[in-house]
Amino acid sequence: MNSAVALQTTLPILIPLISGALSLVLWRSRQLQRGISVLGTGALMIASVWLLLSVYADGIQVMYAGNWPAPFGIVLVADLLSSIMVLLTGITGLATAVYSLATISKTHEHYGYYPLMHLLLAGVNGAFLTGDIFNLYVWFEVMLVASFALLILGGERAQMEGAIKYVTLNLVSSAIFLSAIGLLYGLTGTLNMADLAVKLADHQDNPMVQVIAMLFLMAFGIKAGAFPLFFWLPASYHTPRVAVSSLFAGLLTKVGVYALFRVFTLIFPLGDSLTRDLLLGMAGATMLVGVLGAAAQFEFRRILSFHIISQIGYMLMGLALYTPLAIIGGVFYIIHHIIVKSNLFLISGLVYRLQGSYDLKQLGGVWRSHPMIGVLFLIPALSLAGLPPLSGFFGKFIVIKAGVEAQQWWLVGVALLVGLLTLYSMTKIWAEVFWKALPEGAAAPAQQRGGTSLMVITIVALSTMTVLIGVAAEPVYRLAEHTASQLLDSQAYIQSVMGVN
Amino acid sequence: MNMPNQPDSLILRVTGHFLLPLLIMFSLFLLLRGHNEPGGGFIGGLVASAAIALHLFFTDVQSARRLIWLDPRDLLGWGLTIAIASGVIAMFSGLPFLSALWTELSVPMFGMLKIGTPLMFDIGVYLVVIGTVLNILLSLAEAEDA
Numbered sequence: 001m002n003s004a005v006a007l008q009t010t011l012p013i014l015i016p017l018i019s020g021a022l023s024l025v026l027w028r029s030r031q032l033q034r035g036i037s038v039l040g041t042g043a044l045m046i047a048s049v050w051l052l053l054s055v056y057a058d059g060i061q062v063m064y065a066g067n068w069p070a071p072f073g074i075v076l077v078a079d080l081l082s083s084i085m086v087l088l089t090g091i092t093g094l095a096t097a098v099y100s101l102a103t104i105s106k107t108h109e110h111y112g113y114y115p116l117m118h119l120l121l122a123g124v125n126g127a128f129l130t131g132d133i134f135n136l137y138v139w140f141e142v143m144l145v146a147s148f149a150l151l152i153l154g155g156e157r158a159q160m161e162g163a164i165k166y167v168t169l170n171l172v173s174s175a176i177f178l179s180a181i182g183l184l185y186g187l188t189g190t191l192n193m194a195d196l197a198v199k200l201a202d203h204q205d206n207p208m209v210q211v212i213a214m215l216f217l218m219a220f221g222i223k224a225g226a227f228p229l230f231f232w233l234p235a236s237y238h239t240p241r242v243a244v245s246s247l248f249a250g251l252l253t254k255v256g257v258y259a260l261f262r263v264f265t266l267i268f269p270l271g272d273s274l275t276r277d278l279l280l281g282m283a284g285a286t287m288l289v290g291v292l293g294a295a296a297q298f299e300f301r302r303i304l305s306f307h308i309i310s311q312i313g314y315m316l317m318g319l320a321l322y323t324p325l326a327i328i329g330g331v332f333y334i335i336h337h338i339i340v341k342s343n344l345f346l347i348s349g350l351v352y353r354l355q356g357s358y359d360l361k362q363l364g365g366v367w368r369s370h371p372m373i374g375v376l377f378l379i380p381a382l383s384l385a386g387l388p389p390l391s392g393f394f395g396k397f398i399v400i401k402a403g404v405e406a407q408q409w410w411l412v413g414v415a416l417l418v419g420l421l422t423l424y425s426m427t428k429i430w431a432e433v434f435w436k437a438l439p440e441g442a443a444a445p446a447q448q449r450g451g452t453s454l455m456v457i458t459i460v461a462l463s464t465m466t467v468l469i470g471v472a473a474e475p476v477y478r479l480a481e482h483t484a485s486q487l488l489d490s491q492a493y494i495q496s497v498m499g500v501n
Numbered sequence: 502m503n504m505p506n507q508p509d510s511l512i513l514r515v516t517g518h519f520l521l522p523l524l525i526m527f528s529l530f531l532l533l534r535g536h537n538e539p540g541g542g543f544i545g546g547l548v549a550s551a552a553i554a555l556h557l558f559f560t561d562v563q564s565a566r567r568l569i570w571l572d573p574r575d576l577l578g579w580g581l582t583i584a585i586a587s588g589v590i591a592m593f594s595g596l597p598f599l600s601a602l603w604t605e606l607s608v609p610m611f612g613m614l615k616i617g618t619p620l621m622f623d624i625g626v627y628l629v630v631i632g633t634v635l636n637i638l639l640s641l642a643e644a645e646d647a
Binding site for chain 2: 003006007010014017018020021022023024025026027063064065066067
């Protein structure tokens with residue numbers, strides 16, 4: 001096996017692990033930890049670009065950990081979907097690391113913020129790259145442990161309350177996931193995803209296989225924040241520091257979505273099954289419930305949290321329609337969403353720095369005092385609502401067009417309505433935070449060290465990316481198209497994993 | 502610093518002093534036999550942590566900290582570094598991450614000794630487990646003392 005292939009597939013997991021270990025060794029020095037966090041995430045981003053480029057040029061890359069042949073050892077598999085997700089992790093990681101320099105307090109740094117952040121990134125990348133279903137479970141747990149610690153870092157009452165709901169539901173999901181893996185292993189005697197796909201190819205009608213597929217749907221549905229078990233998300237995402245919220249909002253639920261895309265294209269191809277009908281219903285309900293929940297909220301980050309849920313619905317819709325165009329739309333939507341969502345959370349943190357509150361009623365007049373921030377908010381906000389020529393428009397357009405072609409009229413109707421309601425939500429934030437005058441007796445600005453320049457730089461960079469994805473939608477579409485054809489043709493994946501040895 | 506509700510037990514103190522070195526040796530034994538038989542870095546680390554926890558029962562936090570003479574966070578960090586390094590070594594010989602490399606050493610009066618990266622990985626895990634458990638345990642004990 002080519003050692004460059006092994007290296008580039010390993011690096012996205014290895015770099016955050018090494019950065020995490022180094023920041024633990026150097027826990028006495030704040031400065032060194034801060035340096036490592038930016039260098040490490042920067043290196044991670046470069047490594048992920050390298051991975052995506054070579055996967056795009058040379059096809060699926062496989063790494064056999066410990067040199068054990070598949071299906072006996074654990075494999076890391078980088079296909080286009082995996083490497084796109086890894087790249088998005090790199091971008092979000094770097095943005096969060098830079099933003100953290102300006103916003104994370106000394107106490108948080110002292111209690112291990114940076115090692116935990118690296119551990120979270122390692123877990124997320126591990127989940128994206130692994131080709132082994134049990135290993136996927138392990139990476140989910142790594143991610144859960146790190147995210148739990150990040151969630152309660154600081155130890156405020158609201159954080160504990162949110163964390164209890166978060167941990168409880170995620171543990172339920174993990175338990176279901178683990179039982180499903182156990183049943184699957186009992187049935188097939190293998191844990192390698194490609195091998196599973198081969199062994200189950202002729203047994204999709206077996207009731208046991210359908211039960212297992214349903215368990216996976218439930219487990220990943222909870223992780224993705226899909227209807228009906230989504231309520232851990234708005235209960236917890238607004239409680240930690242905003243850099244942490246942004247990292248969670250960008251990546252964690254998307255790992256669940258990724259797992260759904262992977263499992264339901266490779267191991268249990270959707271076809272015309274009951275699972276598909278269920279997933280269609282889940283997608284519609286997720287969109288609708290998320291956006292209606294957001295309409296009732298008057299806290300900046302809570303509104304954004306509910307919108308994560310409604311956006312997850314669009315991605316699920318892309319998967320559930322299960323046509324090539326729909327999968328393209330789903331992938332495009334994920335690319336668009338991760339960047340926009342992280343950015344919106346970062347902006348809420350910037351507004352908090354300026355005016356000392358997240359409550360829409362306490363905020364106001366930002367447009368008059370800082371028009372630049374208003375513009376920076378409008379780009380991701382309008383993109384989220386799906387206005388052309390921003391990235392969200394193309395994501396929604398492709399998914400909805402696929403819905404029309406598949407003649408799923410009610411789902412198309414829901415998707416359009418949700419787009420409109422998203423616009424309403426964003427207008428609400430705009431009117432309350434930016435347009436109206438600052439109310440009497442508003443909270444005092446937060447007393448924190450450092451300037452806002454690092455925060456603004458991060459937000460500008462992410463907004464630029466949103467604009468670029470919109471303006472250069474063509475190449476992104478092509479990338480999503482390749483990804484979709486790779487996902488729908490699982491033979492290529494299977495051969496890359498099983499064929500070499 | 503004995504708490505009022507924590508009586509000074511002679512039996513615990515005497516047996517504790519005897520058990521501590523035995524438990525540490527047992528944990529090292531578990532660590533070393535773990536490659537082909539039950540044992541390994543994880544369980545060895547737990548036994549070593551239990552030994553220090555026992556010490557904590559009949560002395561105080563300061564004394565337990567002196568006993569391990571390294572901050573648990575250092576153990577954690579270095580252990581993780583060693584474990585990752587054991588996987589990276591193979592990459593320099595062009596093998597995938599975590600590939601096992603073995604070498605034989607002849608030790609006088611002992612014969613041939615086979616050592617390799619899996620042992621190094623286990624040692625890393627051993628340190629990580631001790632570091633994690635003691636970090637939690639000592640923080641809790643300190644919070645109780647305060």
